[in-house]
């Protein structure tokens with residue numbers, strides 16, 4: 064699903080109005096009807112509904128929702144906050160329609176002391192500012208938003224299109240924003256919904272269709288997208304009957320150190336459960352028995368060192384040796400010993416195909432930034448926010464961090480993701496995709512090691528790096544969702560994610 068900017072959303076509205084018999088006020092009515100239907104489906108008419116409206120079209124939606132709820136027998140009230148002397152045209156039309164039919168349902172607020180008391184059981188709808196918010200709310204409006212944001216604690220708050228005060232595609236860090244339990248958003252996710260800094264503001268996001276023309280959406284390029292199941296169905300290639308293990312690539316996984324061999328085991332298992340043809344693990348001597356016993360399908364090479372790896376570059380020291388491995392995955396549980404860092408530098412000098420770099424491999428790169436330039440182009444980097452910061456530095460807010468992510472992916476020609484609820488994936492072509500599968504049960508040690516194994520496996524099988532990242536992150540999250548459904552977010556572990564990869568592939572095959 065494409066994520067459009069506020070301007071592109073306005074253009075989509077205008078395009079629909081120009082190319083169909085639907086007028087602007089009809090579109091507002093459709094939007095208000097979609098919200099009213101959602102409210103009526105979820106809440107009974109015994110609850111009074113207090114709808115706070117601004118002076119723009121978001122307020123116009125609120126006034127139309129008030130009328131539609133009153134038509135259905137709900138006790139609805141529109142509280143109009145006069146932040147501007149002028150109302151938009153569609154706001155005015157809806158104001159007149161409401162006043163004509165239900166004159167007692169409107170309450171005007173010109174300063175903060177005019178805000179009415181709200182009954183304890185009331186439902187709150189927030190239609191003050193929508194995607195037209197162009198600057199932070201100031202003066203008494205900032206105070207009003209601040210005051211209204213406290214309703215969150217005692218009432219159910221439903222934001223119309225976007226919580227008021229939140230900028231659709233800029234950072235709203237440190238700005239007054241209404242906190243909502245539900246956001247009913249028209250047609251598209253807004254970039255703001257996907258940023259961790261806004262996690263507490265939107266509540267559950269529900270995308271309501273208002274019939275914007277699909278051809279505008281198809282024609283218009285978007286820098287940001289959310290991965291959908293259909294994208295993955297297009298990427299997935301089922302195995303052909305006449306294939307053999309060589310068809311699916313030989314992966315070399317360099318992982319583990321004393322006390323962290325579990326990370327290597329999880330990564331190796333995930334790699335095999337995702338379909339790589341052959342897997343060799345390079346581990347310190349302390350890890351030999353562990354790998355041989357826990358992952359019998361994998362081959363095992365041991366390092367000179369007992370507790371960490373320091374000579375793994377020797378596996379690819381000649382072009383002939385390097386060509387043995389379709390891909391190298393490196394990092395889980397690796398440690399950052401000086402010998403390991405030295406061997407990583409040598410590895411980068413010898414191996415020139417895309418690799419997967421995670422965890423301690425990234426920490427080593429973060430400590431020696433000159434190494435980043437040696438990482439083979441098109442490699443996959445999988446930092447979490449702290450690793451990202453060590454690699455590329457601090458930023459003031461999530462939008463700046465997203466910009467930095469995208470800039471680094473382009474400049475270094477690397478596929479870099481940033482882990483989170485909506486993992487962001489930035490590609491050398493400048494596009495940024497967000498992944499929506501996955502859940503908080505995956506916020507546990509081991510989940511990242513599983514992802515490294517999955518990505519390494521997909522590269523081994525010949526998926527292009529961008530496809531491997533989009534698909535791997537999606538499958539990892541979906542297996543996590545299946546694990547949570549089966550045994551709860553609390554009880555699930557990284558091993559459940561690996562086990563449920565099988566169910567994910569069975570599901571994928573249905574669409575192949």
Ligand SMILES: NC(=O)C1=CN([C@@H]2O[C@H](COP(=O)(O)OP(=O)(O)OC[C@H]3O[C@@H](n4cnc5c(N)ncnc54)[C@H](O)[C@@H]3O)[C@@H](O)[C@H]2O)[C@@H](O)CC1
Nearest residue numbers: 076091094119120121192193194195196197198199200224
């Ligand atoms: N045809 C359309 O364009 C549709 C628009 N819809 C609604 O319209 C919304 C967008 O409406 P608008 O573009 O009118 O803008 P908004 O209703 O989001 O409100 C912004 C209004 O406040 C002013 N403003 C912006 N920042 C301010 C600030 N910090 N302090 C005080 N005033 C500020 C703006 O000049 C504008 O009048 C969407 O979010 C959606 O709810 C829906 O009705 C669907 C159809």
Ligand SMILES: [K+]
Nearest residue numbers: 189192225227
């Ligand atoms: K709003």
